[in-house]
Every structure is written in C-alpha cells, then in structure tokens.
Amino acid sequence: MTRHLKMDTPATARLLDQLPSRLTGTPMDRPDGPKKVSGTATYAHEWQIEGKTFGVLVRAPISKGKLVRIDKSSIEGLPGILGVFSDDRFLRNPAQGTANEAPIQGVSEISYFGQPIALVVAETFEQARHGAHMLELVCEADTDGVYDPEASNLSPEQPEDDQLDQGDLDKAMAEAAFTVDSTYRTPNHNSAAMEPHCSIASWEGDQLTLHGSYQMVKYNVNELADSLGVEPEKVRILSPFVGGGFGSKLGIAPEAVAAAIAAKEIGRPVCVTLTRQQVFENVMRRSESRQRLRLAADETGKLTGLGHECLVSNLPGESFHEPVIQATHFIYGGENRRLSIEVARLNRMCAGSVRAPGEAIGMQVLENAMDELAHVSGIDPVELRKGNIPEIHPEEDMPYSSRPFAAALDEGAKRFGWDKRNPEPGKQRDGEWLIGMGMAAAARVNMLMESKARVKLIDDGTAIVETDMTDIGTGTYAILTQLCCDMLGLAPEQVDTRLGDSNFPKASGSGGSVGASSSGSSVYLACQDIRGELARRLGCDEDELQLNDGKASGGGKEVSLIELLAGETIEGEGHIEPGETMEKVQQATYGSYFAEVAVNAVTGEARVRRMLGVFGAGRILNHKTARSQCLGGMTWGIGMALHEAMEFDPRDGHVVNNDLAEYHVPVNLDVPQLEVVLLEERDDWASPIQAKGIGELGLCGAGAAVTNAIFNATGVRVREYPATLDKIL
Ligand code: MOS
Numbered sequence: 252m253t254r255h256l257k258m259d260t261p262a263t264a265r266l267l268d269q270l271p272s273r274l275t276g277t278p279m280d281r282p283d284g285p286k287k288v289s290g291t292a293t294y295a296h297e298w299q300i301e302g303k304t305f306g307v308l309v310r311a312p313i314s315k316g317k318l319v320r321i322d323k324s325s326i327e328g329l330p331g332i333l334g335v336f337s338d339d340r341f342l343r344n345p346a347q348g349t350a351n352e353a354p355i356q357g358v359s360e361i362s363y364f365g366q367p368i369a370l371v372v373a374e375t376f377e378q379a380r381h382g383a384h385m386l387e388l389v390c391e392a393d394t395d396g397v398y399d400p401e402a403s404n405l406s407p408e409q410p411e412d413d414q415l416d417q418g419d420l421d422k423a424m425a426e427a428a429f430t431v432d433s434t435y436r437t438p439n440h441n442s443a444a445m446e447p448h449c450s451i452a453s454w455e456g457d458q459l460t461l462h463g464s465y466q467m468v469k470y471n472v473n474e475l476a477d478s479l480g481v482e483p484e485k486v487r488i489l490s491p492f493v494g495g496g497f498g499s500k501l502g503i504a505p506e507a508v509a510a511a512i513a514a515k516e517i518g519r520p521v522c523v524t525l526t527r528q529q530v531f532e533n534v535m536r537r538s539e540s541r542q543r544l545r546l547a548a549d550e551t552g553k554l555t556g557l558g559h560e561c562l563v564s565n566l567p568g569e570s571f572h573e574p575v576i577q578a579t580h581f582i583y584g585g586e587n588r589r590l591s592i593e594v595a596r597l598n599r600m601c602a603g604s605v606r607a608p609g610e611a612i613g614m615q616v617l618e619n620a621m622d623e624l625a626h627v628s629g630i631d632p633v634e635l636r637k638g639n640i641p642e643i644h645p646e647e648d649m650p651y652s653s654r655p656f657a658a659a660l661d662e663g664a665k666r667f668g669w670d671k672r673n674p675e676p677g678k679q680r681d682g683e684w685l686i687g688m689g690m691a692a693a694a695r696v697n698m699l700m701e702s703k704a705r706v707k708l709i710d711d712g713t714a715i716v717e718t719d720m721t722d723i724g725t726g727t728y729a730i731l732t733q734l735c736c737d738m739l740g741l742a743p744e745q746v747d748t749r750l751g752d753s754n755f756p757k758a759s760g761s762g763g764s765v766g767a768s769s770s771g772s773s774v775y776l777a778c779q780d781i782r783g784e785l786a787r788r789l790g791c792d793e794d795e796l797q798l799n800d801g802k803a804s805g806g807g808k809e810v811s812l813i814e815l816l817a818g819e820t821i822e823g824e825g826h827i828e829p830g831e832t833m834e835k836v837q838q839a840t841y842g843s844y845f846a847e848v849a850v851n852a853v854t855g856e857a858r859v860r861r862m863l864g865v866f867g868a869g870r871i872l873n874h875k876t877a878r879s880q881c882l883g884g885m886t887w888g889i890g891m892a893l894h895e896a897m898e899f900d901p902r903d904g905h906v907v908n909n910d911l912a913e914y915h916v917p918v919n920l921d922v923p924q925l926e927v928v929l930l931e932e933r934d935d936w937a938s939p940i941q942a943k944g945i946g947e948l949g950l951c952g953a954g955a956a957v958t959n960a961i962f963n964a965t966g967v968r969v970r971e972y973p974a975t976l977d978k979i980l
Contacts, residue, residue, distance in 0.1 A: 252823060254780035256772070258699055259830035261652075261935040267775075267870070268933075271799040272740055274733045275940075278875030282743060283492070283728040292492045295449040295464040296524050303451065304333055305376040306513055306523040307383040308506060310532060314364035314903045315396035315598045318388065321369055325387035331378030335386065336513045337369040340478050341505045361390065362566055363600045364905035365532030370509040372521055398904035400539065400564040400595035407562060407593035410572060415580075417646060418587030420545060423556030427547035429628040435544065435616040435970045438896035440537040441914060442605045446494020447530050452510035453520035459511055460487045465503070466496040467760025468719040472753045474503045479511055491751035493723040493761075498604035499534045500723070501762050531909035535603030536897060538563040538573040540612050544620035547587070552630040554585030554639050559617060564595040565602040573602065574609035578694040578951065579617055581651075581837050584641035599904040604762070606887065607947035610695045615891065618691035618955035619970070622962065631674070632959070633664045633843075636692050644837050652832075652936035655867030656692070656841040659930060663690065663843035663865040666928065676966035684849040686860075687964025691955035693842030693866065697934075697943040699829040700765045703756035704773035706735060708781050708821045712801055712813045714739055716748040716777075720758035720770040725946055726876025730767055731774050733873060734940070738778030740798030740812070756824065764840075764944025767872055769827060772938045776825030784821050785812075832936045840948045842866035844885065844956035850964045855976035857961055859889055863926045864953070869934035869943035881927040881949035888953020890917045893973050 267275055286292035311318070323335045339359075361368070371386060373379035397405065424430050451462040459481070465471045468488050476483040493500060506523040514521040525533065545558030561575040576590045605611070625632040637657050643650055664670070672688040673679055679686040704718035716735050722728050732748045735741065749755065759769035779793075786793040791806030801812050832838070847860045864885050871877045887895075894915040898907040908914045927949075933941040954972070961979060962968050969978045 252780050252784065253826055254776040254823065255826040256776055256939055257828040257830040258832045258938065261832060262939045262941060265933060265941060267737060267940055270737045271797055272737045274736045276871055276874060279729055279733055279743065279873055281726060281729045281876065282732055282748065283722065294446055294492050294494055295451065295462050296522065298451055298462045300451055300453055300520045302519045304372050304374060304517065304519050304521050305379045306370045306372040306510055306521045307379040308367040308509060308523065308529060309369040309371060309383045309386055311361040311364060311366040311368050312388065313361055313390050313392040314905065316361050316390055316392040318359050318361055318368050318390055320389040322387040322389065326371065326382045326385050329382055329385065331374035332382045333372045333374065333517050334513065335369055335371050336509065336516065338512050340512060341367055341509045363598050364903055365600065367505040367509065367533055370513055370523065372513045372517060396598040396904060398597055398599060398899060398901055400562055400597060401541065405595050407595040409591070409593050413576065413592040415588055415590040415646065420556045420558050420587045420589040423547040423587035424545055427555055428550040429548045429624060431544060431546040431620050431623045431627065433544050433620055433623060433970060435542045435619060437540045437612045437616065437972045439539045440605055440891070440895055441531055441897055442497035442499035442534065443911065443914065443916060444495030444497055444499055447525045447527060448500065448504050448506055448534060449522065449524040450507040450510045451520055451522040452514040454515050458485055460489065461507060461511065462489050463507055464493050464500055465490045466493065466500045466721055466723055466762050468721060468751060468753045469757040469760060471503050475507055475511065478503070478508045488753045489751060490721055493721055496723040496761065497606040498608065498762065501604055504534060527911060528909045531906050531914065532600060535601050535605065537605035538565060538602040540573060540575055542575060542616045544616060546620055546624045548624055548628060552628050552635045552638055554583055556587035557583060557585035558589040560589060560591045562593045562595060563602070564597045564599070567596040569601055571603050573612070575613040577609035577696055578614050580646055581644055581839060582692065582694045583639040584645045586645065588646065597904065599899060607695060607950045610951035614694060614952035615954045618952045619958060622689065622955070622959040623968065632690055633660050633669060636660055649837050652836040652838045653869065653932055653934040654841060655930050655932050659841050659843040659865040659867055660692065662928060662930065663845050663863055667845035667863045669845060672963065676963050681849065683852050685852050685964040686847065686849050687960040687962065688845070688847050689956045689959030689963050690843060690845045691952040691959060693844060693948055693952045695764060695840050695948045695951045697838040697840055697937055698763055698765050699827065699833060699938055700759035700769045701828045702759040702769040702773040704758065704770065704777045704825045705756050706774060706777040706781060706823045708739060708816065710813065710816045710818045710820055712816065713745040714741055716746060716774055717755040718750060718758040718770055718773065719753050719755040720766065721751050721761045723761045725761060725766065725880060726873055727766060727770065729876055730771055730872040734771055734774050735778055738775060739781065740800060764946040764948065766946070768938045768940065768942040768944055771872055771940050771942060772827040773825040775940050776827060777823040780823030780825060781821050785815055788815050836936050838934070838937055838943065840866065840868040840943050840945065842948055844953050846956040846960045848957055848960035848964055850961055850979060855980035857893055857974060857979060859923055859957055861923050862956065864949055865928040865930065866945065866948050867930040867932045868945035868948055869932050869937050870941040871929045872942055874929060877929055877945050878927045880946050882925050884947065884949020885925050885953045886917055886922050887950050889922060889957060891972065892954035892957035896973055
C-alpha cells in the first residue's frame, strides 16, 4: 500500500490537531540524544571495519595550471604505503544535491589552490599523511589566475533568470521623498561543521558500501554512482548520524569518490577523512558578495522603488551562484524594481550552498538598508517594515500563504522593550560602553520536496519508521518519532525511527529547510496508510478511527491494537510530492530579530548583550529542536556580523585562515542569553501537516539586527562585514 499526495491544493484537514495524542509540537527530548552524549552514536569515521586502510588527499600546490606528473616513486618504500591514486573522477565538484550538475574537471587541469589531485593510501593514517606530504608533484603554473571578483578587467556573467527590471527605478529614486543608495560587502564563509567530511568505502564484488556523512542520501547515491560510472543500485550509502552539514554535505565531496576508487583497486576498505584545513580548502564556500541597495520611499516611508544588485563569484563552469535576492523578491513592496546577480569567475574553490544560501547575506544587507531608510525618514524601523508588507506579490500576480510577518514584528517589539530605544544614535552610555538597540526582519522561501517513508506497525503494537532521511543535528529522529506516535497512538519508546540508509525509501534529505516538513509529511502519509487498514479491520471510517494508548476505536467499537493486528505486521508507505501549491502562492517563513549591543567607546569592541528572535514557520513539530535551530542561526548571525570571514591570499587565492583558530566563529563569551519565540501558525498550503521549514530561518537577517544596533549605539554604519573593531573606531 502507498498513500500518495501531490500537493496541488491546500490541505483541508488538520488531523494532527484532532488526534487524542498530541506529542507533535512538544519539546520532546531527542531519542538519539543518549547515544550522542554517551559516544555510541556512530559517525562516519568511527565505523570499525575489518581491514580498514587510510587515505589522505593530496592538494594542488598552485592555483591555476597543469599537473604534469606525479612521481609515485618518490614515496615508494616508505612504511605502510599501499598506493597512490589519481583519477579525473575525484574532481567532480561537490554538487548542489542533484546528480549530473557539476562539471568534472580533470586532475590535470588545476583551477584552484588546494584542489584535490591524488590520494595516498597506507596502513595507518599517519603513514598516509606522511606519504601525501612526501609525494613529489610536477606542476606548471599559469600566471593568469583570477582571485578578485571586483578586478577591473573582469566581465562577470549575468545569469538570465536573475535579472529583474520592473518599472523605472532611476525615476523612482529621483522622485522619492527619501532614498538610500548604499553598497555593502560580505566576505566568504565556511560551513565549518563540527564533524569533518569522511567516507569509508568498501566493496564486496561490484557492490559498494560507503559510510559517509551526507545530508541528502538519495542524491548522494546517484552522484557517487555517476562519478564512478556504476549503476546506482550498486551503491549503498549509510549516514545515520551527521555532525552538522550546513550545506557542505549536500553533495558528495572528493573524498567519497577517491575512497571508492582506491578501495576497489587495493581490495580493502579505505577511509578518507578531511583535516580541518582540507575542509576549509576543498569544501564549498559561501561566496563573498557586493550588494548595492537602492531604496526609494514616499514621505510615509512606503517603498516606491527597490534595487538590489549583487556580485558574487564561483569557479568557471559551476552552475550555482549565491541566490542573494531570493527574499528581496517578495518581502517588501515597491513597484519599480531592479534586482540582479552577476557572477565573477575566479580561481578559488567552489562556491555553493552554505546555510540559508541567499537569504543569509541577502536579508542581512537588505535589512541594513531598511535601517538606513528608517534613519533618514525618521520612521520607526518596526513601523517602516510593517508599512511595506505587500498585499500581493510585488512582481507576480500571486497571493501569499500564511504570513505572520507583522505579528512577528509586533511580538518582538513588545517582548524586547523596543519602545525604550532612543532612535538618535550615540545617546545611551553605560560607563565606557555605548549602548544601542537594533532590529531586523527574517524571511526565507519555503519549499516542499518529494519524500518517501515506510512505517511498519508490528504485531506487538510497536512501530518502525524507515526512510533515507538524515538527521544532521536538526532533530529528525525526534520529529518523525513524534508524528508516528500521534498518528498511531503509540508512546515514544514504542517507535524506532531509522534513518540515513539508502536502502530505505527515498526522502527529501536535509537541505533548504525542507527536511522536516517533507519527510514529516511522508511519515504522516505512511501512518495514514496504516490507519486506513486499521479502520477497515475495525469496520469504521478512517475519519472515525481513534488510536490511543494501544487501543483502536471507531464506529462504536473498541479493541486493543494488538488484537486488531492479529499477529500480522501492517506496512504503510507514504509519498509526498510538491505540486501546484508551490506555484500558486508565495510560501515563506518570517520573523524578527532584536538585539542590544554594547560598543566600547575606547576600543571599538562590540558585544551583543541580549538578542531575541520571533519566528513563524507553520506548525512547529518540536519546540525544543526548532528552538535549537533558531539559536544556532542567531549565533551564526552574531558571527556573520562580528567575526566570520575567510581570507584569501590576493596573490594565489589560497585560504589563509584555514582552521578554527584563525577563522573566527562566536564562542560562548560572544553569545549572550538568546531568546526565541515561536509563533503558533498553520500553513495549509505548505504541507499536509501544516508545517514549513524552520532550519535556516534563524540566520536570514540576524546579523543585521546586530549591526543596526551598532549604528544605534555609535552612529557608525559598517558596510564591510564583519564589523570588527577597526571598522567601528
Ligand atoms: Mo542547506 S545550505 O540547504 O544545507
């Protein structure tokens, strides 16, 4: 049996609000939590596999040119060395979650510093590392590498789909009562997931098993099979625990392909784990950006024009570019619009999805510009935003689905004590500290992705959930368990949720904030499938069926679930597909951030004192894990505002700060008590469970609340992120 739903029309029933068991939404602890804190959750590197060998990637020592020769004899005779592998197939760049998208660049063509070009395999990790260090390479360097996206001799590409010219922005700017025309720059960011990328490949005949750390197993199987030139059926990926991804594990990385090729050759399992430096050099970066914001408003602050023109970068030939203007399209009105993205082609590592691609930096800068407009117009920043919430989509004839934007602004202002803010900068002091308050809006597009799950209701009245969905620290184990419990009337200890095995039904995976609502919907449908069968057995309508506490009732009858199962296992399959609801309405999630920042008048050091985020993302499936996502997003927002930046050597484009000592992320002392408020919302257009994505929302504008507070504290508007003290003083 399969219960299939293509989301062509909004949901008409809110079953989860009518069930006797209401675990969904509660802050239930993660069922996988005890395993994680006791070290028994097995992460990719930790699998004990008989005969395991170790591979270390060798990186290009130049940033553009040719690899002429690898002198394998240079490490012959070193202890433990089992082989040196170099193959064009390694060089498939990390794809964007879909197969066949990324170009394969031969190993002989070097296009960025640190590009993986070979793998040295040895009996131990140390031997392999030594071999990789000693291996002699002959390279021919070109002198025409390009590293600066704003270099005057570059002509960036203009992707057709990202050029919007509506009305006449120049005229709107000329006629406006208030204008802003500012250019901001944001630096490159690294996902810096706590668990470095790792793959252990082992073959049995022509069957490959890869223990890896990946976000989207269904796509990763295809990508790996495609890279190796084998059928996807021959590849199994296991990724039950993932120590953070933030986009860097959406697509397979070179280590997976290299491990698979080497393991096949030497006939033993090969484990390749990236070092932290390799994560910084080989895994995708979030592109830096230059963003010019033009806002034109009438005397009431209503936008008449909105310009958001961006320059980002990537390697030559890569199809991805940071979708900086994604939320600018729908969040505010203004009929004269110029939104565009240009892409500079550089010899720096691949740019790709890093948490909340697009909105993370796009909303941050748009919300800085809105703060500038509030300042020049004298209109309160909260009121300015509320006054610019459009009735219908400003670019397309399309309404919005549930949109608690104004509610999030009001709720945040009230809870934060926004009325105590002095709009005049530099007026509040606490000893040598200047104090300021700032706010920003949050917005992120919402999507649904195809997802499948299987639920087995076993004859003893317990259930197993199976899907190749992943839990990248986000709480998938918890929410899928909760949904299954409610739908089948079971307790959490009666449900065993199994994830991250490509042999299970193919799920959305974790990315783009689609995982919870998509995979949750598939489990919901699989359970509905089972409910249909139980209702049939009981002789009642499915609508009447009540499952609670191990009992089934309906149509005036009540029996124990075990009796109804009669020694059999009922298997239900759920299959959700996106449909027309994604095209008919603009679906998005919204929120607001409020921050109080202290800036030292002597040193320029900025310290966030408190921060609040209020978010609406449809039905919240678990208040604890959803809140944690928002805390993580806001923490990253603080990092983006004050600390984080990848620095590239202007001479050869190599990453200078390639570890967590030099790439600064916020630490405990940088993060005050954060407060998160989740609004009650149901979005029937989004999914049959009325949930939307929340994972990335907490980052979509967060940094702007901090830098807007710095302006309020000091009168200094930092337009080059991060706002380090040298820029504030
Ligand atoms: Mo996300 S950057 O789509 O994992």
